[in-house]
Amino acid sequence: MKLAHSLQNIQPSYIREILRAASAPGVISLAGGLPDSTQFPLSLMKPSLQALAEQPSLFQYGNTQGFEPLLDYFGNAYQLTNQQKALVCTGSQQALDLIARAFINPGDAIIMEAPSYLGALQVFGLAQANILSVGQNKDGPDLNQLETLFVQQDIKMFYGVPDFHNPTGVCWSLWVRKEVARLCQQYNVTLVEDIPYRELRFAGTALPIASSFCPEHALVLRSYSKIATPGIRIGLVYGNQEWIDALIKVKQGSDLHTSVPMQAVLLHLLQHNEFNLHLQNLRVLYGRRYQKLMEQLKLKLPAQCTANPVDGGMFIWLTLTELADCDILAVAQAALKNGVAVVPSCVFYQPKEKQVSALRLNFTHAREEELVLAVDRLKAVVPH
Ligand SMILES: Cc1ncc(COP(=O)(O)O)c(C=O)c1O
Incomplete structure (x- = not known):
């Protein structure tokens, strides 16, 4: 059956591919927008x-x-x-x-x-x-x-x-x-x-x-x-x-x-009278993980990589624009091969739009020790 016109212009989702690969054993995922399931208020x-x-x-x-x-x-x-x-x-x-x-x-x-x-x-x-x-x-x-x-x-x-x-x-x-x-x-x-x-x-x-x-x-x-x-x-x-x-x-x-x-x-x-406490704990935990990821990025990545500071949410946007000839999709693919999943900026733009070369890094899902390891793996594939 032929697809509707509306579907013909929709690109296959690269992010879905990354997320599938990100769940492979040994891969540290900074790719999804996932909350930490150990913190669900079950x-x-x-x-x-x-x-x-x-x-x-x-x-x-x-x-x-x-x-x-x-x-x-x-x-x-x-x-x-x-x-x-x-x-x-x-x-x-x-x-x-x-x-x-x-x-x-x-x-x-x-x-x-x-x-x-x-x-x-x-x-x-x-x-x-x-x-x-x-x-x-x-x-x-x-x-x-x-x-x-x-x-x-x-x-x-x-x-x-x-x-x-x-x-x-x-x-x-x-x-x-x-x-x-x-x-x-x-x-x-x-x-x-x-x-x-x-x-x-x-x-x-x-x-x-x-x-x-x-x-x-x-x-x-x-x-x-x-x-x-x-x-x-x-x-x-x-x-x-x-x-x-x-x-x-x-x-x-x-x-x-x-x-x-x-x-x-x-x-x-x-x-629930403990719901606010749950929220506070979540903020403290995510704030700590954010600080850890930020610290590691500043410590280990080349100075041309800039991480935008944030006051909340789930993501750090790591810009690599000043690195000459940076193919951001290739960087994300190399990172995945090296055991860390990240999302390349190109998926967040419409085709043909002027794009910044950047990686989206999630800091709410991985534990602090995994974040440290993730940045080591990222460092090995980011162009210098
Ligand atoms: C900006 C934004 N809007 C909407 C959603 C969808 O969220 P929901 O799980 O409520 O459908 C997301 C999910 O990550 C999001 O990042």
Whole structure:
């Protein structure tokens, strides 16, 4: 059977190949965006998981919008206004897919930061959006480029990851957040604010979400994959009621609803009086691993390799640009052969886009002693 046109332009995912190879025995993986599974709060979840067996009603078909007690919890936790509504999704990845299907016609112009989250590139690529990109500075997207595109073209949405961006780890400054919101309001563009790493801040002070400065022009995507477990597949999207109603229609045709038993378990976890302690422990552990990886990179790699410091999230972006003739895909492949899996920057750009030669390094999955070994292995293959 012939593939749909929308699929014909989607490249086979190199990252999937890397992740498969990364799980081979002896390979240290800094490739995935994986939380540490030894830290999953399963002991806090255990009572509600066990109680499921006594609650057949949770196993019946449920509401598309979500499990009501969980929606009430989110309404309070995120202080949703009367104009806003929330929809529980099967991971925040599904929210991206629903947004693309509800709002994007082939050829519609949308903007993303470059480099960008691969899963969003895939979703918007499948929707056949005309994906335009803006570069990133240390404090967020390039505002001049953003405004120029807003002026020149009819832009439907701007997709951004303001808190510890995937893959660069960049965190938008307060000023950038306000400016992006102002521009979205002025040019009537929807800000799609994706913040799965927001709770993983181990240094500095949390900033307000960008959407808080333009709530009527924004959709916010949250994820419980990084702070609870990815396997429960629960995410959230909220914003303007009419937009959420449109997303609910698409979700009905997609999977009817997200697993109700898992929503009940998540609710119990979020309300558990030890959940905050779990989060604090996670931040301390990931902060320590980040420090270790950063220290090792500075100590062992050539000075031309620059690692962007971060205050949270899961990734260090190691730039190799100044190294002459650097074929970043070849570096990643050589690293894999030498027992360390990393992701080359080329996968985070659209084809033909101006690219920085860099590697994305995850610091949340491997233990400190593995991080030390991983940098030794990386050092052996990075061009000097
Ligand atoms: C920026 C970004 N958005 C969305 C997702 C999807 O997360 P979820 O597990 O909630 O579907 C990820 C996953 O790594 C991500 O990095």
